[in-house]
Amino acid sequence: MKLLVARAVFVDELDEIPPGAMTVFSAHGVAKRVEQLAQERGLPVIDATCPLVAKVHHEARRYLAQDYQIVLVGHADHEEVVGTLGEAPGRIRLVERRDDVADLPFSESDDVAYLTQTTLSIDETAEIIDAMRRRFPRLVGPATNDICYATQNRQDAVRELAQRCELILVVGSTNSSNTLRLVEVGRREGCRAELIEDASEIRLSWLDDVTAIGVTAGASAPEALVREVVATLGTLGPATVTEHRTVEETVQFSLPRQVR
Numbered sequence: 630m631k632l633l634v635a636r637a638v639f640v641d642e643l644d645e646i647p648p649g650a651m652t653v654f655s656a657h658g659v660a661k662r663v664e665q666l667a668q669e670r671g672l673p674v675i676d677a678t679c680p681l682v683a684k685v686h687h688e689a690r691r692y693l694a695q696d697y698q699i700v701l702v703g704h705a706d707h708e709e710v711v712g713t714l715g716e717a718p719g720r721i722r723l724v725e726r727r728d729d730v731a732d733l734p735f736s737e738s739d740d741v742a743y744l745t746q747t748t749l750s751i752d753e754t755a756e757i758i759d760a761m762r763r764r765f766p767r768l769v770g771p772a773t774n775d776i777c778y779a780t781q782n783r784q785d786a787v788r789e790l791a792q793r794c795e796l797i798l799v800v801g802s803t804n805s806s807n808t809l810r811l812v813e814v815g816r817r818e819g820c821r822a823e824l825i826e827d828a829s830e831i832r833l834s835w836l837d838d839v840t841a842i843g844v845t846a847g848a849s850a851p852e853a854l855v856r857e858v859v860a861t862l863g864t865l866g867p868a869t870v871t872e873h874r875t876v877e878e879t880v881q882f883s884l885p886r887q888v889r
Contacts, residue, residue: 643667651675657708658682660715675887681747681777682709688771689716692742697769698735700724702757703746707806710746726753730760741765747777748807748848750814751784778880779848780807784814786875790843791818793873796835799824800855801847808847815843827854828861836865843873 637653643666646652651673654663658678667674678686692699699721703710714721721744722733735741743761745754754776762768774781790797797815799822801808808824815822820843823835836842842862846855862868883889 643670643672646670646672649673653677655708656682658686658712660712660718662715662718663712675885677885678712679747679777680882681775682712684771685713685744685747685775686716688744688775689713689721692744693717693720695740695742697740697742698722700733700741700743700761701745702743702749702754704749704806707746709748709806713744713746724757724761727757727760730757730764733761733764735765737765737767739765739767741768743768743770745775746806747775748780748805748810749776750810751776751781752814752817777807777848779878780810782876782878783807783811783845783848786873787811787814787822787843787845788818789875790845790873791815791820791822794820794841794843795839796820796841797822797843797845798831798858799845799847800827800858801850802826805847805849808850811845811847825858828857831858831861833865 640646643652643663648670649672652667653675654677656677656679664674689699693716699717701710701713701721702724703713704725705723710723714723724730724733741761743758758770787797791814797820799808799811799815801811801824803809803824803826812822812824821835825831844855844858844862859870863870
């Protein structure tokens with residue numbers, strides 16, 4: 630019997646990859662230049678870019694071809710933003726908050742198009758886009774929302790949880806954009822919301838005088854971690870667990886061609 634063991638190593642730059650090693654582009658996507666360099670090196674590539682991120686990249690190329698001034702709403706240094714900016718180096722302006730709109734070097738007569746990172750806060754993004762529409766009457770945007778449907782569904786669910794709970798625990802990583810947005814949405818709705826990576830980070834002081842706790846998770850948090858958090862809360866006293874559903878997700882994406 631032959632036993633094959635695969636090992637995944639995370640890298641930030643292509644020059645960290647040994648010649649001939651299988652290379653996987655993450656769901657966040659990469660800049661066009663990274664794709665070109667991988668091809669020049671002859672690296673075997675699996676492109677696992679999320680189709681929704683790929684849609685934003687396509688929109689960037691389309692607006693570029695139509696000679697629009699392009700604005701990307703997103704967070705600087707986020708992997709997805711770096712990849713999108715790389716679709717048109719030097720041609721896309723980044724806006725992180727509403728106040729940044731006033732600094733854009735365009736006039737109201739310019740043809741301006743906007744794109745958004747897929748894991749943003751829906752409310753904050755809407756505020757930024759409204760500010761751009763007021764300043765640039767000819768502003769155009771994508772035909773459909775760029776924000777990921779899973780991100781939007783989770784934010785909608787947190788809004789509802791905030792009306793039912795005194796505390797929301799969000800399970801996920803501190804460097805996950807969509808997870809951080811869930812915390813922000815909960816707090817904006819007036820509910821205490823805390824980010825934890827696993828059950829060991831639950832603080833008993835958070836539970837003082839709390840009778841209802843909501844538990845949710847970022848899009849990539851393993852279900853096992855969520856179940857562990859729920860189980861741990863159940864050991865702290867009598868508890869009734871109720872699953873609250875706001876929407877049934879039916880969207881499915883195909884695997885990358887190389888691994889189908």
